[in-house]
Amino acid sequence: MLNDISRFRRFSRAVTSEVGALDTSFLGRGRPLGAARVLNAIGQGRTDVAAIRAYLALDSGLMSRLLRSLEEEKLIELTADPEDARKRRAVLTPAGEAEFSVYEQLSNERAEKLLGTHAHPQALLEAMDLIASALDRNRWSFEEVDPRSQTARYCLEEYYAELDRRFEGGFQVSLSADPDAESMMRPKGVFFVTMSDGLPVGCVGLKGTDKGYAEIKRLWVSPAARGLGLARKLMAKTEEAAREIGIKVLRLDTNKALPEAVNFYRKEGWTEIDRFNDDPYPDFFFEKIL
Amino acid sequence: MLNDISRFRRFSRAVTSEVGALDTSFLGRGRPLGAARVLNAIGQGRTDVAAIRAYLALDSGLMSRLLRSLEEEKLIELTADPEDARKRRAVLTPAGEAEFSVYEQLSNERAEKLLGTHAHPQALLEAMDLIASALDRNRWSFEEVDPRSQTARYCLEEYYAELDRRFEGGFQVSLSADPDAESMMRPKGVFFVTMSDGLPVGCVGLKGTDKGYAEIKRLWVSPAARGLGLARKLMAKTEEAAREIGIKVLRLDTNKALPEAVNFYRKEGWTEIDRFNDDPYPDFFFEKIL
DNA sequence: TGATTTACCTGACTTTAGTCAGATAAAATG
DNA sequence: CATTTTATCTGACTAAAGTCAGGTAAATCA
Known part of the structure; x- marks a missing residue:
């Protein structure tokens, strides 16, 4: 009925009026939108004036005045950065915290x-994750984390759950060769998580071994972030880290229930090799010389 | 990882920056945003000054000035409404059409x-339809149309495709008792389509018969609009129309592969009755006395 | 038909946002 | 230590958005 572009624009219209309504709801507190936005940026934990300026794309003069107006309202306190007295740091006063939480409440209520x-x-939220991930694709951050950290565990649980859904007969980590955390941390290996505005959308582990090669493990991309080239970026990050560590040979295994993964490795220049472990799950084995 | 509200707000942030970017792209034409918005409202076919004012939530004074600035640019022409000379109607000049299509192009490119x-x-578009439909739910319009019209045919094709996916052994309209168009139009019956900002999201037919009852046929709600109470509204519209026509008894049939439909009819006060036709598809038969 | 209402216009105003050229002081550089 | 750079502030502006109290002419009402 509607073509693709019309459907996109219908979405834009719907969302513009919703977002506009949120903006105007911020005006009910007797403060211009600019000041409210700065207050919210500080409330979200941004303390560096320069960082807030970049985040909100504000002119330095305008920023200076907005900060002063919030200071005069006694909602924030400005102090010099102890390390560099040219820089200023902004923190909420107790009154500022209270005011910030009112804005939070307004957003939450919507x-x-x-x-x-x-x-x-849940279907609505999945749709929102998908769109937010697509729009946010240029702001991904790749963080090297402990595979036992909260974000890493979130990714791994999502990953295991998907394998369990997709493998014939399901998937149980305990039956698989689950790498211990140290083997996926420096100096042996690494573990990356991709964050998209607060939501982990992908991960990958590089597991160091003493067998002359390292293994790629737990490459996962959230359903919301598929089709955006994230797997390739994660692999590039991992290969870069592998080179830093001094690894020359990479191996990995995967399962026939994941045809898009098998395809991906082939397309990315991996060579199929013979089985090199006795893990019960994998059907395909690949190698790449760095 | 993120709770529901945080996910919603992540979506809002992503979309705010996208919408902001669209807004600023509108500024590349040397015209303030207010004037660009009015020009676009007129380009979309809104001619009534009052309607544009309501749509854009503008003060009458501001509106008047914006219209004049567009008039001075020779992009629009203002004429008195022939039926009520107090009212003004705005239409694009050829130059205005050209300028409007540049804005269209900017939006389309994004x-x-x-x-x-x-x-x-397609997955992204489905997600957008879902969200747009949820946000637009208070602006649905219910249109009584010819079941052979383009919008009606779109709904029916979507409906048949879904039955074909869900019925064991598929679904073919030709095997079913397909009602002819006249039986679903006044004076015998009606056919309603629900529009959500240009997209048809639901339909229902009321088929008049000469057997002392009328039948509810082709009740369909787009996947994007499910869970918003649309089926109930469509049924209410249909019952209202049935009363107008003078129908006292309503009947319908449905299939065991559509458990949510069966549930819906039970919940809405329909009584299960014996088979009343020889259509090969239905398993359940219901009746409602008006 | 006179009074009232409606739809839009005009003028005078304020607020907000944004720009830009210096000024200031701390930090980094050579 | 003088010079340059960086981070922020200040003052003097402009543009855009928005508000509000009348004003005008057409339509509607009593």
């Missing part, structure tokens, strides 16, 4: 109102 | 850019 009246809020 | 770089644009 969210609850929309989600609460929908019979399938 | 849409193409995002969709074109995604490996699964």
Whole structure:
């Protein structure tokens, strides 16, 4: 009925009025939108004036005045950065915290109102994750983390759950050769998590071994972030780290229930090799010389 | 990882920056945003000054000035409404059409850019339809149309395709008792389509018969609009129309592969009755006395 | 038909946002 | 230590958005 572009633009219109409504709801507190945005940026934990300026794309003069107006309202306190007295750091006063939480409440109420009246809020949220991930694709951050950290565990659990859904007969980590955390941390290996505005959307582990090669493990991309080239970026990061560590040979294994993964490795220049372990799950084995 | 509200707000942030970027792209034409918005409202076919004012939530004074600035640019022409000379109607001049289409092009390019770089644009569009439908739920319009019209045919094709996916052994309209168009139009019956900002999201037919009852046929709600109470509204519209026509008894049939439909009819006060036709598809038969 | 309402216009105003050229002081550089 | 760079501030602006109290002419009402 509507073509693709019309559908996109219908979405834009719907969302513009929703976002506009959020903006105007921020005006109910007797403060211009600019000041409210700065207050919220500080409330979110941004303390560096320069960082806030970059985040909100504000002119330095305008920023200076907005900060002063919040200071005069006694909502924030500005102090010189102890390391560099040219820089200024902004923190909320208790009154500022209270005011910030009112804005938080306004945002949360809008969210609850929309989600609460929908019979399938999870489907709605998945759709939102998909769109947010697509829009945010140029702001991914790749973080090297402990594979036991909260973000890493979140990714791994999502990964295991997907394998369990897709493998014939399911998947149990305990039956698989689960690498211990140290083998996926420096100096042996690494573990990367990709964050997209607070949501982990992908991960990959590089597991060092004493057999003359390292293994790629737990390459996972969230359903919301598929089709955006994230797997390739994660692999590039990992290969870069492998070179730093001094690794020359990379190996990995995968399962026939994951045809897009098998395809991906072939396309990315991996060579199929013979089985090199006795893990019960994999059907395919690949190698890449760095 | 993120809770529901945080996910919603991540979506809002992503979309705010996208919408902001669209807004600023509108500034490349040397015209303030307010004037650009009015020009676009007129280009979309809104001619009534009052309607544009309501749509854009503008003060009458501001509106008046914006219209004049567009008039001075010779992009629009203002004429008195022939039926009520107090009212003014705005239409684009040829130059205005050209300028409007530049804005259209800017919007379309943004849409193409995002969709074109995604490996699964259809999934993205489905997500957008879902969200747009949820946000637009308070602006549904219910239109009584010819079941052979383009919008009706679109709904029916979507409906048949879904039955074909869900019925064991598929679904073929030709095997079913396909009602002829006249039986679903006044004075015998009606056919309603629900529009959500240009996209048909649901339909229902009321088929008059000469057997002392009328039948509810082709009740369909788009996947994007499920969970928003649309089926109930469509049924209410249909019952209202049935009363107008003078129908006292409503009947319908449905299939065991559509358990949510069976549930819905039970919940909405329909009584299960014996088979009343020899259509090969239905398993359940219901009746409602008006 | 006179009074009232409606739809839009005009003028005078304020607020907000944004720009830009210096000024200032701390830090980094040679 | 003088010079340059960096981070922020200040003052003097402009443009855009928005507000509000009348004003005008057409339509509607009593």
